[in-house]
Amino acid sequence: MSAQPASGADVRKELTLRGVILGVLITLVFTAANVFFGLKAGLTFATSIPAAVISMAILRAMRGSTIQENNVVQTIASAAGTLSSIIFVLPGMIMIGWWTGFPFWTSFAVCALGGVLGVMYSIPLRRALVTNSDLPYPEGIACAEVLKVGSGEHEEGGSVEEGKAGLAAVMWGSITSAVFAVVVATQVFASDVISYFRVGSKGSVSGFDFNLSFALFAIGHLVGLSVGIAMLVGALIGWGWGVPFYSLVEHSTGGVAELAQATWSHKVRFVGAGAIGVSAIWTLAKLVRPVISGLTSAMAASRVRKAGNAATLPRTEQDIPIGIVGLITLVCFVPIAWLLGYFANSSGLGDHLAVLAVGGVAYVVLMGFFVSTVCGYMAGLIGSSNSPLSGVGILVVIGAALLLVAGVKPYVPAEAGKALVAFALFTTAVIFTVAAIANNNLQDLKTGQLVDATPWRQQVALVIGVIAGAAVIPPVLDLLNKAYGFAGVPGAGPAALPAPQAGLISALAQGVITNNIDWGLIITGIWIGVGVIVVDAILARTTRMRIPPLAVGLGIYLPTASTLMVVVGSVVGWLFDRRADRGPKPEATKQLGVLLASGLIVGESIVGVLVAAVVAVFGGSPLALVPPAFANIAEVLGGLVFVAVVAVLYRWIARLARRGA
Numbered sequence: 316m317s318a319q320p321a322s323g324a325d326v327r328k329e330l331t332l333r334g335v336i337l338g339v340l341i342t343l344v345f346t347a348a349n350v351f352f353g354l355k356a357g358l359t360f361a362t363s364i365p366a367a368v369i370s371m372a373i374l375r376a377m378r379g380s381t382i383q384e385n386n387v388v389q390t391i392a393s394a395a396g397t398l399s400s401i402i403f404v405l406p407g408m409i410m411i412g413w414w415t416g417f418p419f420w421t422s423f424a425v426c427a428l429g430g431v432l433g434v435m436y437s438i439p440l441r442r443a444l445v446t447n448s449d450l451p452y453p454e455g456i457a458c459a460e461v462l463k464v465g466s467g468e469h470e471e472g473g474s475v476e477e478g479k480a481g482l483a484a485v486m487w488g489s490i491t492s493a494v495f496a497v498v499v500a501t502q503v504f505a506s507d508v509i510s511y512f513r514v515g516s517k518g519s520v521s522g523f524d525f526n527l528s529f530a531l532f533a534i535g536h537l538v539g540l541s542v543g544i545a546m547l548v549g550a551l552i553g554w555g556w557g558v559p560f561y562s563l564v565e566h567s568t569g570g571v572a573e574l575a576q577a578t579w580s581h582k583v584r585f586v587g588a589g590a591i592g593v594s595a596i597w598t599l600a601k602l603v604r605p606v607i608s609g610l611t612s613a614m615a616a617s618r619v620r621k622a623g624n625a626a627t628l629p630r631t632e633q634d635i636p637i638g639i640v641g642l643i644t645l646v647c648f649v650p651i652a653w654l655l656g657y658f659a660n661s662s663g664l665g666d667h668l669a670v671l672a673v674g675g676v677a678y679v680v681l682m683g684f685f686v687s688t689v690c691g692y693m694a695g696l697i698g699s700s701n702s703p704l705s706g707v708g709i710l711v712v713i714g715a716a717l718l719l720v721a722g723v724k725p726y727v728p729a730e731a732g733k734a735l736v737a738f739a740l741f742t743t744a745v746i747f748t749v750a751a752i753a754n755n756n757l758q759d760l761k762t763g764q765l766v767d768a769t770p771w772r773q774q775v776a777l778v779i780g781v782i783a784g785a786a787v788i789p790p791v792l793d794l795l796n797k798a799y800g801f802a803g804v805p806g807a808g809p810a811a812l813p814a815p816q817a818g819l820i821s822a823l824a825q826g827v828i829t830n831n832i833d834w835g836l837i838i839t840g841i842w843i844g845v846g847v848i849v850v851d852a853i854l855a856r857t858t859r860m861r862i863p864p865l866a867v868g869l870g871i872y873l874p875t876a877s878t879l880m881v882v883v884g885s886v887v888g889w890l891f892d893r894r895a896d897r898g899p900k901p902e903a904t905k906q907l908g909v910l911l912a913s914g915l916i917v918g919e920s921i922v923g924v925l926v927a928a929v930v931a932v933f934g935g936s937p938l939a940l941v942p943p944a945f946a947n948i949a950e951v952l953g954g955l956v957f958v959a960v961v962a963v964l965y966r967w968i969a970r971l972a973r974r975g976a
Contacts, residue, residue: 329383330772338391349399354812365921366392394780397755407821413737422789429748430781436687437756450695453537455761457913488914492529496922500938504953511572519559524876530919533912535884543885549870557583587872588709589840594864662734687753715739716827904972
């Protein structure tokens, strides 16, 4: 598709009032569902693709809708799956007993200010990580393919991947994954194939969890073999060595499964956090040059505008001007400083207000840009949904707590320790929203690049989505806190929401402040990360194979339920592409494979949000059709059907390409 001119002749619809309203409405609904599901299951859904599908269905009934207008809608709505990630930090304020509820304006300010800052930070990163990068951006590409097929853009080319075959691939992929997800919700098919077992004779344990998720499988197809193998290496380190080794010293009163999970949660995750940390620093070091190049080109574009030659810039290179980006960034720092100062003063730390406010803002500025770069890179590598934001949160909260221990703790009484923990969590929450939005924004900008969108319009749209999401998150969190409570909080009932990431991050803050954290685990992870970096550098010089260090860190840190199916998808996708290379239409066949994977993500994502909403209303497992005793049969049945469906879909796609339909 050729780029349209940046002159006044370009009158197509893109950032429209109806698109903004529709995007905000979708954001409000998806954010509420995502907050509940994330607190319950520890996972949130990426909402870009479902929002794009809903947008196309609604706007198609209206006159003059365009692919770029649909792209703006999904950009606004994508804030739902992103900003709701604040649930990985903010409930910690309840867990440590500092808050009893979520004050609206304070919570809103944390989400809104951090989110807007995340948008501003990601603008100069666009050129480094999107325009001048070969990162796969699996969800961004999938969303672009869905938008193209749904809008009929492909049909203009007349080739197999641009016509009815492409639409059929997306539609049947969506229907298949949606139907499977619904059956899983009824518990006739198990959602996972799980096994935990003893290793050796000394009491070590290990296990695995294959999540029967077509969306994760599709992510694997899209990210490619190198990332998949790297995540497998990480999973083998975590569960082939870490869990068996550390389970010997982990004290657990439960069975094998409980011991394995406790070991992974309390030991191996910290090893993974160390590996992610050193890999993130290495990644940032490698990105210094392209980031500087991106800033230079952004400033060059600003000079062109000031010279009155804005029309000469390609429309697809028109970001929000770098001067405005800098101004908005500076403006955000003022209320953030006030917010941190207000929190410090109300926490009994008023004697150190200047240090906490100024130091807190400096930490937000520097760490915010660091995590924006790292999260943007991770989103490009494995997608927004699988990017380990909670791992980034671990690094941020440890850094904040260490600075407080060094600069403030020696000068306050011992009883102020709880206030220091609360301040560390509060600062982390601001930076976390920066990371979450940057993690998502670059994915959206990749979609925009592929559908010929105007970057500055997308960036404005995401700011709108941030404000809408920030407005709905506090009341939803407050409602869920009053209705269920959070696990570990005194008085929480049996229906309390686990909020696992918030529990882990708050425990870390307390551990660092009170000096009872096991640094040995994190240091072990750092050395593993260094080793992987060296191996990857050797591979880069001697072979075509790579093992991205961040992906290895993810494999250690994330549960096998989030990694193993991605590995399977990457291998199957590689085999499919190899076979396509031997066929008559290799590129067309590969493109149909991408479209099929995109459809698999669409169907499961939409059903996941709908099921989360149903559970939020009715509680429990309202769609279950079978008793718990059916679980073993459901596991076998679900696994067999999953394998059979994958085989049928890929054979069908290959035949579809050969027919040239």
